Amino acid sequence: MDFIFIEELRVEANVGIYPRERAAPQTIEINLTFGVPDEAARDDDIAKTIDYADVIGRIRRELEAHHFNLLETLGEFVIALMLDEFKAPWVKISIAKIGVMKGVHRVGVQIERARS
Numbered sequence: 001m002d003f004i005f006i007e008e009l010r011v012e013a014n015v016g017i018y019p020r021e022r023a024a025p026q027t028i029e030i031n032l033t034f035g036v037p038d039e040a041a042r043d044d045d046i047a048k049t050i051d052y053a054d055v056i057g058r059i060r061r062e063l064e065a066h067h068f069n070l071l072e073t074l075g076e077f078v079i080a081l082m083l084d085e086f087k088a089p090w091v092k093i094s095i096a097k098i099g100v101m102k103g104v105h106r107v108g109v110q111i112e113r114a115r116s
């Protein structure tokens with residue numbers, strides 16, 4: 001298995017438990033790593049891997065369209081997308097809010113899952 005990573009992806013997301021977070025989207029930062037079949041590298045064929053441009057576009061569209069109370073739920077949503085739709089065998093994600101708490105630069109969640 002090879003691994004694709006997407007680092008410091010900034011996305012406008014509807015997430016949070018407070019009224020101000022329900023009223024407007026906020027910028028979150030995503031770091032995502034997922035497994036891909038190594039046949040793609042051998043055959044030099046984009047059709048045999050997961051196109052990271054497709055992943056980034058899909059995440060942006062989905063997070064614009066949904067509201068999540070918790071970062072944990074948002075993280076599980078993206079994980080399910082990667083495992084079930086993009087067919088990644090393994091995914092690790094971290095999602096951070098930036099500057100939402102006094103004295104804290106980033107706060108967030110990290111989740112790792114494999115397809116069963």
Ligand SMILES: Nc1nc2c(c(=O)[nH]1)N=C([C@H](O)[C@@H](O)CO)CN2
Nearest residue numbers: 016017018069070071072097100101
């Ligand atoms: N475990 C969590 N705790 C909190 C979350 C969360 O998503 N998971 N979210 C909030 C608020 O939305 C906060 O980030 C706004 O500043 C508080 N605790």
